[in-house]
Amino acid sequence: MFDQQARLERVLARHTDAVVVEPFPGRPALIRRDEILVAGRDAATAETLVRRWYDSRDDGNSVTRLRLRAAAKVDVCELAAGLGTGGGQRRQRRLSAAPNHLVHGQPMWWSGPADLPRPSASLAAPPAPGADAARRDVAVAILDTGLSPHPWYADTDWYREQRAEVTEVLDADLDYDLDAQAGHGTFIAGVVLRHAPAARLRARRVIGGDGVGDELGVIRALEWLAAWGGADVVNLSLGCHTFDDRPSPVLASAIAALGRRTVVVACAGNAATDRPFWPAAMKPVIGVGALDGDVPAAFTNHGWWVDACAQGVDVASTFVRFDGTRPPVHGIDPDLFDGYAIWSGTSFATPVVAGRIAGLAASEGLDAAAAADRVLDPVAHPVLPDLGVVVGSRTRVGQEPEIVHAE
Numbered sequence: 001m002f003d004q005q006a007r008l009e010r011v012l013a014r015h016t017d018a019v020v021v022e023p024f025p026g027r028p029a030l031i032r033r034d035e036i037l038v039a040g041r042d043a044a045t046a047e048t049l050v051r052r053w054y055d056s057r058d059d060g061n062s063v064t065r066l067r068l069r070a071a072a073k074v075d076v077c078e079l080a081a082g083l084g085t086g087g088g089q090r091r092q093r094r095l096s097a098a099p100n101h102l103v104h105g106q107p108m109w110w111s112g113p114a115d116l117p118r119p120s121a122s123l124a125a126p127p128a129p130g131a132d133a134a135r136r137d138v139a140v141a142i143l144d145t146g147l148s149p150h151p152w153y154a155d156t157d158w159y160r161e162q163r164a165e166v167t168e169v170l171d172a173d174l175d176y177d178l179d180a181q182a183g184h185g186t187f188i189a190g191v192v193l194r195h196a197p198a199a200r201l202r203a204r205r206v207i208g209g210d211g212v213g214d215e216l217g218v219i220r221a222l223e224w225l226a227a228w229g230g231a232d233v234v235n236l237s238l239g240c241h242t243f244d245d246r247p248s249p250v251l252a253s254a255i256a257a258l259g260r261r262t263v264v265v266a267c268a269g270n271a272a273t274d275r276p277f278w279p280a281a282m283k284p285v286i287g288v289g290a291l292d293g294d295v296p297a298a299f300t301n302h303g304w305w306v307d308a309c310a311q312g313v314d315v316a317s318t319f320v321r322f323d324g325t326r327p328p329v330h331g332i333d334p335d336l337f338d339g340y341a342i343w344s345g346t347s348f349a350t351p352v353v354a355g356r357i358a359g360l361a362a363s364e365g366l367d368a369a370a371a372a373d374r375v376l377d378p379v380a381h382p383v384l385p386d387l388g389v390v391v392g393s394r395t396r397v398g399q400e401p402e403i404v405h406a407e
Contacts, residue, residue, distance in 0.1 A: 011102075011212060014173075018102055021077055021243050027275065029243045030102040032214055034068040036076055037250045038083070039096035046083055046095055050074075061223045062257065063250050065100065065216055077243040084249070098248040101278075103218060103240045105144065105181045105211035106267045106347040115270075115299075117183060117341040119334065120316055128152045129197035135365035138358045140192050140199045141231035142351075143221045144185030144238065145169075145211075147203035148320045150339060152193060158200040166203040168320060172210070176325050178335065179209030183320040187343055188237055188351045190318030195355025198362045202231055207238055215240070215251050222254040230258060232361055232368040235354040236266040236285075237347035239277045247282050255284060263368040265354040267346035274303035274386065281305035286372065289387045290349040300346055302386040308376055309387040312349035316342050353391050 011030070012018055022028040034055075038046040043064035047054060053072040058065040068074050076099045083097035128151065146168040153159045170182045189201055204221045207213035218236070225231060242248060255264055268289040269277035280287030280301075287305055290297035290312025297313050317340070324335030353375065361371035374380075375391060382390040 011210070014210060015102070015212060021099075023077060023243055024245075027241065027245065029241050031076065031243065032100040032102065032216075034070050034072075034074065034076065035100040035216075036066045036068065036080055036083070037098050037100050037216060037219070037248070038064050038066060039250055039253060040064055042083075042095040042097065046097060049083065049095075050079065060220055061227075062254060063216065063219050063223075081244065096249040096253060098215070098250055099243060101215050101240045101242055101248065103207065103213050103215060103238045105184050105207050105238045106270045106345045115344045116180065117178075117187070117319060117337070117343045119337050120319075120340040120342050129193050131197060134198035134362040136362060138196065138199050138233070138362040138368075139202055139231040140196065140354060140358050141202045141204070141225050141234045142185055142188055142192070143204050143206045143218060143225075143234065143236055144188055145181060145183070145207055145209060146185050146205040147189055147201070148183070148186045150186060150190070150318045152190060152318055153201070156200075158202070162203060166205060168205075169209050170320055170322055172208060178320075178322045178324050178337070181207070181211030182209035182322075183337070183341065184211065184237070184347065187315075187317045187319055187341060188235060188347065191315065191348055191351035192235065192355040192358065194317075195352060196359035196362060199355070199358045202228070211238075213238070215248055219251055219254040222258065226257060230262055232262065233354050233358045234258065234262060234264045235351050236264065236279060237345075237350045239266055239269055239280055241269075241271075241275060242278055245276055247278050251279060252282055255279060255282065260369060261367055263354075263357055263372045265350055265357070267350040268306045269301040270299040270345055271301055272299050273301055275301070276303065276305050277301050286353060286376070287388075288346060288350040288353050290344075290346045291387075291390070296384065296387055297344070297346075299344075300349075300387070304386065306386060307388040308353050308391050309384060309389070310349040310352035310391040312346050313344045314342055315344065315348040316340065317348070356391055 053068040055067045055069045080097045083095040146166045148168045206217045265286045266280040289306045289309040290300040292313040319341035326335045
């Protein structure tokens with residue numbers, strides 16, 4: 001457990017354009033100051049409505065970022081809500097608009113429990129997943145911190161074709177220590193491959209090594225993914241609480257644009273609350289909570305909006321190679337990572353579910369939606385209240401790693 005106020009202060013110091021908003025007491029959110037996201041089709045209308053505060057705009061394929069003048073001191077949450085009701089003009093249709101929320105990789109959510117990766121030196125290196133018979137190719141997109149080279153996949157064609165653009169940044173602040181969530185994407189990739197050895201992974205950096213990004217970055221990555229040709233499964237081990245506890249309409253539109261053949265799986269978050277965590281709480285998205293053995297993990301979010309759960313405590317997986325500044329203690333170096341690590345969080349329960357869906361789709365020749373229906377069938381699998389269908393796995397420390405083959 002860490003001092004969460006100190007962690008929040010570090011996030012705000014590192015991201016000077018970020019601010020905490022709390023329209024409802026006890027329900028804070030983090031946003032980019034003076035930024036509004038609007039659907040591309042609404043950009044011109046929105047710019048006209050905010051012209052008295054307008055500074056500049058940044059256009060994308062489906063979303064535009066409007067920057068407002070800092071001196072105007074605009075409440076962007078109130079403004080976004082107003083645009084969503086037609087900008088206060090009776091005949092104006094509702095616009096798709098939202099503040100640019102910061103998103104966080106989980107296990108690091110500043111208002112809840114947190115966990116850092118631990119070296120797995122005391123354990124034997126997990127064996128690489130063996131080749132699995134596949135009736136069709138399956139692609140899994142991991143939108144996260146990137147993907148560092150690892151013996152499990154360094155020689156695959158899918159990694160070689162994207163290596164330079166996705167390699168993780170391990171020490172962005174140059175303090176000679178591993179950034180708090182560097183290796184997050186590499187760790188998730190290993191969990192996916194355990195359950196879907198034949199999957200082709202497609203990575204994209206949307207959060208930094210400190211575990212922080214924003215909704216605009218996620219939306220742009222989803223646009224890139226659609227232009228690339230899409231994926232069968234998208235793993236989003238990140239998310240946020242929103243200022244109004246409703247889904248961002250621009251992010252919801254970007255996810256919907258992937259189409260029904262793409263399954264999106266997202267972590268439920270680690271704040272031990274039933275407050276909706278987005279995008280996991282969106283109806284088209286499979287929200288995943290964490291188990292600690294047979295019981296809910298102490299940190300996992302929960303609620304009506306969580307669809308599935310899997311092991312999320314003391315998970316062992318692939319990791320980066322790095323040696324930090326901490327000295328050895330009794331012959332054990334606490335920050336020497338040799339390509340494997342142990343970590344906890346709903347971040348690492350999520351790729352269990354994503355991998356099981358991808359593995360079943362590959363081995364049975366199913367589309368991802370049909371595979372998801374099988375994996376999350378409440379008749380065939382146990383169900384926990386407020387955590388959804390239990391998706392079994394054996395990736396916890398102290399248990400022999402197991403490749404879970406498709407059903």
